[in-house]
Amino acid sequence: MQAETTGRWQAIRSGFVATMIVWPGVAPFGMVYAVSALAAGLSFAETLGMSLIVFAGASQFTAVGLFAAGANPISIIAATAIINARHLLLAASTASYIRQSPGWLRAVVAFQLTDETYAVGVQQFEKTGGDAWFQFGANLSLYFIWALSTVIGSLLGALIPDPAGLGLDLIFPLTFIAFLMPMVRDRVNRSVALLAAGISVAAALWLPGSWYVLLAGIIGSAFGAWFAGVTPKTTPKEQL
Amino acid sequence: MSIWLTYLGMAAVTYAARAIPLLVMRNNPPPWLALWLRYVPAAVFTALVVPALVTTSGAAGRVLTLGPAVLAGIIGALVAWRTSNAILTVICGMVSFWIIRMVMGG
Numbered sequence: 001m002q003a004e005t006t007g008r009w010q011a012i013r014s015g016f017v018a019t020m021i022v023w024p025g026v027a028p029f030g031m032v033y034a035v036s037a038l039a040a041g042l043s044f045a046e047t048l049g050m051s052l053i054v055f056a057g058a059s060q061f062t063a064v065g066l067f068a069a070g071a072n073p074i075s076i077i078a079a080t081a082i083i084n085a086r087h088l089l090l091a092a093s094t095a096s097y098i099r100q101s102p103g104w105l106r107a108v109v110a111f112q113l114t115d116e117t118y119a120v121g122v123q124q125f126e127k128t129g130g131d132a133w134f135q136f137g138a139n140l141s142l143y144f145i146w147a148l149s150t151v152i153g154s155l156l157g158a159l160i161p162d163p164a165g166l167g168l169d170l171i172f173p174l175t176f177i178a179f180l181m182p183m184v185r186d187r188v189n190r191s192v193a194l195l196a197a198g199i200s201v202a203a204a205l206w207l208p209g210s211w212y213v214l215l216a217g218i219i220g221s222a223f224g225a226w227f228a229g230v231t232p233k234t235t236p237k238e239q240l
Numbered sequence: 241m242s243i244w245l246t247y248l249g250m251a252a253v254t255y256a257a258r259a260i261p262l263l264v265m266r267n268n269p270p271p272w273l274a275l276w277l278r279y280v281p282a283a284v285f286t287a288l289v290v291p292a293l294v295t296t297s298g299a300a301g302r303v304l305t306l307g308p309a310v311l312a313g314i315i316g317a318l319v320a321w322r323t324s325n326a327i328l329t330v331i332c333g334m335v336s337f338w339i340i341r342m343v344m345g346g
Contacts, residue, residue: 021326046243054250063250073242077249084254086284092261093280099265110259115288122281167337170309173292174316174333178326180285181317192279193286200287204295204302216287217280224279225272 008133015137016144018124022116023145025171026057028163030149033060035160040068044154051150055112055143058210059083082209089217090118097121097130105132112139119179126183188228196220289313308344312337 030051037047042064050060059080066076091113098106109132117138124134153160163169184190196216203212269277293313296305316333323329 024330042243049244050247050250053247054254056250056254059250059254063246067243073246073249076246077253080250081253081257084257087254087257088261089280089284091258092265093277093284095262095265096269096274096277098262099267103263103266106262107259110262111255113258113262119281119285126281167309167334167341169292170312170334170337171330173289173309173313174330175326176285176289177313177316177333178320178324178329180282180289181320182324183282183285189279189282192282196283196286197290200291201294201304204291205304208301212291213284213287217284220283220286221276221279224283225275228275228279 011131011133012137012140015120015124015131015134015139016141017137018134019117019120019138019141022120022142022175025168025175026116026142026145027149027152028160028168028171029057029061030146031153031156031160032163033057033064034150034153035157036061037064037067038154038157040064042067047154048147048150051147054080055146056080056084056087056114057146079209082211084210086115086210086213086217087113089214090115094118094121094135097125098132098135100130101132105136109135109139112143114139114142116175117142119176123179188224188231191227192220192224195223308337308340311340 033051034047037050037060038044042050050063054060054063062079062083063076066079091110094109094113095106098109113135117135120138121135125131180193184193196219199219200212200216203215207215268274291302293309294304294306295302312333315336316329319325319332320329
């Protein structure tokens with residue numbers, strides 16, 4: 001029991017620490033979210049409340065815009081559902097690693113699952129196998145920095161420059177490139193990535209919200225499964 | 241008050257998307273599903289990267305934008321391929337973005 005508790009703490013801690021790599025990409029946007037929310041007329045409590053209760057960056061930005069435009073709650077909730085539908089896929093993928101952990105723990109992990117912590121989790125689980133406590137620590141880490149940057153943004157207010165103007169919105173895709181490249185060293189994954197690139201760009205241009213992630217994710221991975229099935233096992237030499 | 245109720249609605253639909261697969265998939269998935277899920281990370285990571293580099297969002301929706309971000313992304317990808325180092329990838333990508341933008345006079 002003692003050893004189990006220690007192992008848990010270690011897993012939570014290493015998940016928390018591993019996620020610090022995405023802090024620089026996330027924090028500027030937490031701050032800008034706060035600035036734009038206050039500018040849209042939300043109080044400090046409401047601004048921080050959304051970060052703590054909803055905890056989903058892209059949909060929070062959208063909601064702020066809709067609040068400012070005086071949209072009704074139903075349309076705000078509908079927009080949130082569309083933007084966050086991609087989490088279905090992230091959760092299904094995560095579930096394949098941690099399905100053996102207790103139901104209550106998976107329910108807790110689900111509350112804070114994001115693009116960033118999903119990526120950090122998968123990286124780890126591909127190396128060492130699934131660990132729901134690691135995922136929990138990773139989620140907690142992002143929750144912490146998102147809340148902290150919301151508070152800092154509220155305090156500093158208009159002093160904060162527009163991160164997109166500085167190009168800081170590039171940190172997010174650059175971080176994910178670093179996650180992606182080690183993954184595409186075999187032919188199947190490389191084909192999956194190429195197909196997903198085409199689909200996601202086309203869908204991003206033509207469809208609203210983040211359907212493009214869901215669409216490219218489902219079709220790209222289905223193609224990978226089919227391709228892996230029809231391709232004879234590659235020798236190690238062919239893998240590069 | 242209605243703003244907090246809106247938050248609860250937003251949280252509910254978000255939580256549903258995050259929780260349903262995690263709670264439903266308790267047993268060994270059938271082999272076809274396990275194989276399918278194996279390729280989800282590469283597909284999702286790509287979908288989060290490529291549109292973010294080659295499109296921008298404006299008032300008229302998302303449009304194709306082939307600018308400094310694309311070159312910075314390619315440089316980042318090369319660094320990531322060689323080093324598998326996330327911090328170095330972000331630094332090289334950002335610095336090359338700023339240099340390219342300066343040279344192009346943006």
